[in-house]
Amino acid sequence: MAVAKICGIETEYGIVQRGVPESNPISASSLLINAYITELARRGTGYGPAPKAAWDFEDESPGNDARGMPNVGSLAPEIETHLVNAVLTNGARYYVDHAHPEISTPECRDAMGVVLWDTAAERILVESMAAARALLPEGQEIVVYKNNSDGKGNSYGCHENYLMDRQVPFGQVVVHAMAHFISRQIFVGAGKVGTEMPGARRDEVPFQLTQRADFFEEEVGLETTLKRPIVNTRDEPHSDAQKYRRLHVICGDANRSEVATFLKVGTTAIVLAMVEDQALPREFVFVSPVAAMRAVSVDVDLQRTYELVDGSRVRALDIQWELLGAARAYADSHGLDAVGAETGAIVLQRWEEVLTGLERDPMSLAHQLDWVAKYRLLDAYRERHGLDWSDARLAAMDLQYHDIRPERSLADRVGLERLTTDAEAVRAMVEPPTDTRAYFRGKCLQRWPGDIVAANWDSLVFDVGQEPLRRVPMMEPSRGTVDHVGRLLEACETPAQLLEQLGS
């Protein structure tokens, strides 16, 4: 049987510091994250940072109160620029990666969880911007964009992760994942004006479905920054390596639409579960996968066909219809427990609605899919003002679609359907999922912030006084849930008691 498709998303945000002649994205990213963490501590709500906790022992924050409740009077706002790597009480990791602020959601049990913690992550960035504004001189502002490209050939990622059974031959994963990644672009794309293909003029393509397709040059490989592969082979399970692998997916776009994120993660989780249970009867092997990846992205009419090695020709839509059919049969034969039964049923329903909409009239999905919402808005603006697709005003709107400041964001204005409520998202900024090991991580950070010196995906390290540091391994992502440790955590007053109970 397929293993539980525990999953998460890590998003690198574009960043701009306004009001300075030259901004340094690394120090701007550090400032942004530090401003947020300092603000959390200042509020003293119990959701603040664990002052001694670093990710992987990398660095520490000297001068903080070891009790985790900093002395408010001593917190003169100071602009820190060292690289930050924080773990939050919702189980997420918030850090500077290269020259971008990045948030990895906590491990979630299903696609709905990923949507909720991804929306919470956006809100954390919004609050970070506000906190940074309060620290910066008048006229300066740090602004972040949830997109994947600057329109000039520089790209940054939104990566998905899925827990998989180590027993499954990787070749099988590659074949089916590749077909899905190429064809799912028709509903997961965030849309982009122009092309950034090396050697191409930007306006050779007026508009394409995805931000990322221009940047993929290989079929399979380990790279993420150069010669990016459609299927990434990074093997770093962050869990029991005998049992699991973690499929690291680098070819997706960062979505502003919750429905798009939901379908991106939900359909992929089902496809991967079907791979594990050998429930995919047909292999769609492209003759030229890299060319197909790019061709699907620039085909806004969705009617182009692609040659497969078996000699047939298919549209991206045809592959998706067949995957949906296989998924329905799989739900009947195996059930959808692997992807969360309730969520899985919603995925199937929405998958069908979206394919039907794309087949009949893509513009009918303007409230569900990013690329459609963006295309429709920009095309209407273009017609009203009589512009060419190469006009800078359209490129500017493309960027501004991804501006996450509520007062500026275009995505926030196009009427995208929500799957979460504001109240749920606000709660998820500080509370972890209850149904994965993220619960244990988040709750321990809430309860004993001053006693945790390091946190990682698969362990927590406690400092309980005279004894040596104590590491609590969390190699099983589906354990450490509220069902598993909720009562234990309630019953323990101190981390020493917890460690004794855990027998570590």
Next chain:
Amino acid sequence: MPEREQIKKTAPARQDAEEVAETPATSEKGEALKAELDDLLDEIDDVLETNAEEFVKSYVQKGGE
């Protein structure tokens, strides 16, 4: 912005009346979507970046991942 007003006046708000979809329900929906889009275009003029060219030019990121 006279340019905008002028274009607004001539904006073919009923253009798709001729290519009306097969069922009344779809055309009603289409009309509603179009009206909503017109309102949106009016609204966003106030939030769009004022110097598009400069904004696009200055948006430069380092590669990531």
